[in-house]
Amino acid sequence: MVGALALGANAQKEFDKFSLEINGGVNKPMAPLTPGYLSPTANFGHIDFGARYMFNEKFGLKLDYGFGSMKEVDGESPTFDTKYYRLNLQGVMNAGRIMNFESFTRSVGLLVHGGAGIGNVNPEENLYNDFTDDVYNFIVGFTPQLKLGKGIALVGDISAIINGRQTVTWDGATAIRPDNAGFYGANSVWWTGTLGLQFYLGSAEEHADWYIAADKYATKEELASQINGIKDMLKDSDGDGVPDYLDKEPNTPAGARVNSQGTTMDSDGDGTPDHMDKCPFLPGPASTNGCPVEEIKEELDFFKKAINDGYINVYYAFDSSKPLGYSTSAASYVANFMKKNPGVSVEIKGYADELGPEDYNMKLSERRAKAVYDLLISSGVDASRLSYKGYGEDTSVDKSSADARQMARRASFEVK
Numbered sequence: 001m002v003g004a005l006a007l008g009a010n011a012q013k014e015f016d017k018f019s020l021e022i023n024g025g026v027n028k029p030m031a032p033l034t035p036g037y038l039s040p041t042a043n044f045g046h047i048d049f050g051a052r053y054m055f056n057e058k059f060g061l062k063l064d065y066g067f068g069s070m071k072e073v074d075g076e077s078p079t080f081d082t083k084y085y086r087l088n089l090q091g092v093m094n095a096g097r098i099m100n101f102e103s104f105t106r107s108v109g110l111l112v113h114g115g116a117g118i119g120n121v122n123p124e125e126n127l128y129n130d131f132t133d134d135v136y137n138f139i140v141g142f143t144p145q146l147k148l149g150k151g152i153a154l155v156g157d158i159s160a161i162i163n164g165r166q167t168v169t170w171d172g173a174t175a176i177r178p179d180n181a182g183f184y185g186a187n188s189v190w191w192t193g194t195l196g197l198q199f200y201l202g203s204a205e206e207h208a209d210w211y212i213a214a215d216k217y218a219t220k221e222e223l224a225s226q227i228n229g230i231k232d233m234l235k236d237s238d239g240d241g242v243p244d245y246l247d248k249e250p251n252t253p254a255g256a257r258v259n260s261q262g263t264t265m266d267s268d269g270d271g272t273p274d275h276m277d278k279c280p281f282l283p284g285p286a287s288t289n290g291c292p293v294e295e296i297k298e299e300l301d302f303f304k305k306a307i308n309d310g311y312i313n314v315y316y317a318f319d320s321s322k323p324l325g326y327s328t329s330a331a332s333y334v335a336n337f338m339k340k341n342p343g344v345s346v347e348i349k350g351y352a353d354e355l356g357p358e359d360y361n362m363k364l365s366e367r368r369a370k371a372v373y374d375l376l377i378s379s380g381v382d383a384s385r386l387s388y389k390g391y392g393e394d395t396s397v398d399k400s401s402a403d404a405r406q407m408a409r410r411a412s413f414e415v416k
Helices: 002-010 221-233 297-307 331-338 358-378 402-408
Strands: 018-031 043-054 059-071 083-096 110-123 133-149 152-164 184-202 345-350 387-394 410-416
Touching: 018 059, 043 083, 043 184, 043 331, 059 184, 059 358, 083 133, 110 152, 297 331, 297 410, 331 358, 345 358, 358 387, 358 410
Parallel strands: 345 387
Antiparallel strands: 018 043, 018 184, 043 059, 059 083, 083 110, 110 133, 133 152, 152 184, 345 410
16 A cells, blocks of 8 residues: 555656746737738737646646737838737647657757747727727747756747737738628738747656656665566576576586587587697687698688688777676787787777667777777787777678677777
């Protein structure tokens, strides 16, 4: 019972739902205007206030009240001064969450709104200066947001409004229906552009505008359970560097060289596993510890070919430049080869899979190559015999295959 109440309390506090806003800026009456009367492209004279409630992080409602004054273009039009107000109930859509803005920013958002309401147009000059025009209206607009802090955001807004049943022009000089035929449909168009502030109300970590479900905090008990589950998954019973849940050979002998699936490697395919094979890249019988009875080439050529053909690689976890434990023996092989052959140099080539931005993967591949470079130097290889470079994404693998992507996350070697 107590647990259920706690869960209910946590659910209610996932995000705040209420906000208030105040905005000010410009207006522009588009039509109807009496011929000869002109309005500025942006007349500073609009203010609005709003209160909003979000049902969830994507949809909500707001009630807002706007008022202002419209005037003529100074020196280019007869004068007019028309006051107005509007009161609207609008639906709100959080386009930032719907369009996954969080994939590239956590501080920029976008709201889209639309609805209907009532209003009043009151010319204070010209023929109809004592006339009060009661109208209905429809409004639609969009509101870019910039998060300034937990409880406040800077916003801009552009809204288009259509008035219905308007009787006189915005300048108050002419009746829209001089035949006095009465009211008719949506006959007036205007817009507003504003800057303002949104104030978020509540005690939750985030308002619905910025809440991302994946970010919600787990309870201590949930975290402990998840951590224990991860620990179980990461157990490595045979100590080969591959966790049991990925290990297809969970009883590998100590010191054996294994691949990314935990299987003992036999690079030359002669039946003698690498950790027992004194010539791991030259096939030979078990009676000679895996070495050929008669070598047809110099050992240098075989080692060089095995390295250059990509049989020796160091592998990495996703988005990591730390070599996986099971594959660091590849660096040891290369180090031993270089010590036995002091006349060769080696380039270390880093690669990444195709997940993530291309420029990020280029930098990640270079960090991976640098990590192996450091391993070889720490094992006693002179830095003058080594070079490293990141080659970015390996596009030769099937990026839809998890196993293929794992093979792409590597550092390879080239003997010079």
